[in-house]
Amino acid sequence: MTGPALRHLESHHAIHESAHQEAEAMTALLERAVERKDMGLAVQIAVVLIEHWETRTLCHAASEEQGLYLEISQVEPDKESVVQALTRDHELMRMAVEEIKEFLNNTQSMEEVVRRFHLLLWIENTHSRDEERRLIATLKKKPGTAS
Numbered sequence: 646m647t648g649p650a651l652r653h654l655e656s657h658h659a660i661h662e663s664a665h666q667e668a669e670a671m672t673a674l675l676e677r678a679v680e681r682k683d684m685g686l687a688v689q690i691a692v693v694l695i696e697h698w699e700t701r702t703l704c705h706a707a708s709e710e711q712g713l714y715l716e717i718s719q720v721e722p723d724k725e726s727v728v729q730a731l732t733r734d735h736e737l738m739r740m741a742v743e744e745i746k747e748f749l750n751n752t753q754s755m756e757e758v759v760r761r762f763h764l765l766l767w768i769e770n771t772h773s774r775d776e777e778r779r780l781i782a783t784l785k786k787k788p789g790t791a792s
């Protein structure tokens with residue numbers, strides 16, 4: 646069963662925003678380290694940033710798929726195509742994170758790693774706005790709940 650925070654637009658939006666702002670700030674730090682050619686620091690930041698994506702946004706995505714999305718698909722079958730599109734976004738984010746890990750392990754260009762983190766931010770931001778607008782804002786109330 647999904648907790649109330651994911652079903653309410655304001656609290657769900659706040660979860661998206663805090664993870665996004667932290668990732669954005671860390672990406673800016675990474676970019677500056679790469680510009681200064683401080684590759685030791687850049688790799689350290691990239692490793693922490695990957696962990697941030699995994700423990701915040703990808704964990705959030707997994708809990709949505711295991712709870713909220715399943716509940717919505719069952720109660721509001723007309724939203725099935727939206728749920729499928731949003732699940733595909735989650736998959737793209739997982740793929741981007743795995744690709745960044747491979748880039749780091751194979752010591753590929755750090756400029757490319759920075760570009761992938763920016764791409765990830767863009768996918769996540771677009772996904773979050775879509776999820777809030779197409780799914781959460783139009784959610785039907787659960788039977789027997791006051792809010």
Ligand SMILES: [Fe+2]
Nearest residue numbers: 706709731776
């Ligand atoms: Fe999501």
Ligand SMILES: [Fe+2]
Nearest residue numbers: 657705709776
């Ligand atoms: Fe979400």
